[in-house]
Amino acid sequence: MPLIFYYDLMSQPCRALYIFLKMTGIPFESKEIALRKLEHTTDEFSRINPFKKVPVIGDSGFLLTESVAIFMYLCDKYEKFDWYPKEVKARARVNEYANWQHLNLRSNGAMYFRTKIITPRLTNKPINEHELEKWQGRLEDSLGDLENVWLARSSYLGGDHLTFADLLGICELMQPIAAGYNFDREKFPRVHDWMQRVKNATQPYFDETHAVPMRMRTAILKDQKSKL
Numbered sequence: 522m523p524l525i526f527y528y529d530l531m532s533q534p535c536r537a538l539y540i541f542l543k544m545t546g547i548p549f550e551s552k553e554i555a556l557r558k559l560e561h562t563t564d565e566f567s568r569i570n571p572f573k574k575v576p577v578i579g580d581s582g583f584l585l586t587e588s589v590a591i592f593m594y595l596c597d598k599y600e601k602f603d604w605y606p607k608e609v610k611a612r613a614r615v616n617e618y619a620n621w622q623h624l625n626l627r628s629n630g631a632m633y634f635r636t637k638i639i640t641p642r643l644t645n646k647p648i649n650e651h652e653l654e655k656w657q658g659r660l661e662d663s664l665g666d667l668e669n670v671w672l673a674r675s676s677y678l679g680g681d682h683l684t685f686a687d688l689l690g691i692c693e694l695m696q697p698i699a700a701g702y703n704f705d706r707e708k709f710p711r712v713h714d715w716m717q718r719v720k721n722a723t724q725p726y727f728d729e730t731h732a733v734p735m736r737m738r739t740a741i742l743k744d745q746k747s748k749l
């Protein structure tokens with residue numbers, strides 16, 4: 522029975538897992554759960570994830586939520602130790618980044634996206650520019666940490682080679698970029714170079730996975746230009 526993967530490609534951790542599944546060739550059955558259509562709020566999906574969130578995997582009836590736990594499970598089960606090293610200290614570096622990012626790059630990038638895209642649509646009110654500025658500042662604090670801590674220490678987020686920490690990181694960073702955030706390569710040169718390395722190493726899946734978010738970015742930038 523193939524692995525079942527419940528996802529929406531507008532979700533950052535879902536994109537990270539999707540790229541990983543494609544890169545590793547682990548066979549899976551796709552179950553798209555459209556967040557915009559509130560498919561995650563149905564009774565049927567609540568039985569799959571009581572928290573009503575994606576991603577989720579189902580492995581012969583074993584349901585697992587939480588992207589980091591899913592990565593760990595799949596890497597162990599399918600012995601993908603290049604993505605999640607077996608050696609304890611190397612593994613601890615990947616765990617360290619995965620734990621750090623929730624309340625830093627993820628929450629700040631996601632709040633930038635929410636303030637700019639989701640809240641105005643839900644409330645039919647204009648973007649709260651003061652809030653947006655606040656989340657942009659916090660996002661840039663997290664980018665500063667990537668630049669001056671994580672990527673100053675090693676060339677990838679979880680060590681000296683690509684691991685699932687990099688997939689989590691780059692997919693989170695693409696969320697504010699999808700919302701029109703202009704990443705400044707002069708200010709964050711290590712982050713820029715790391716992004717290029719991760720993108721190049723994960724093609725064609727990186728671009729395939731980010732097609733919808735990048736179309737969103739193009740539409741937002743066009744709209745911003747027309748209002749100038």
Ligand SMILES: N[C@@H](CCC(=O)N[C@@H](CS)C(=O)NCC(=O)O)C(=O)O
Binds near residue numbers: 532535556575586588
């Ligand atoms: N900590 C969870 C977060 C999952 C999560 O927040 N998923 C979002 C999409 S990125 C979701 O399903 N949101 C729907 C909702 O909260 O209504 C993980 O890493 O898997």
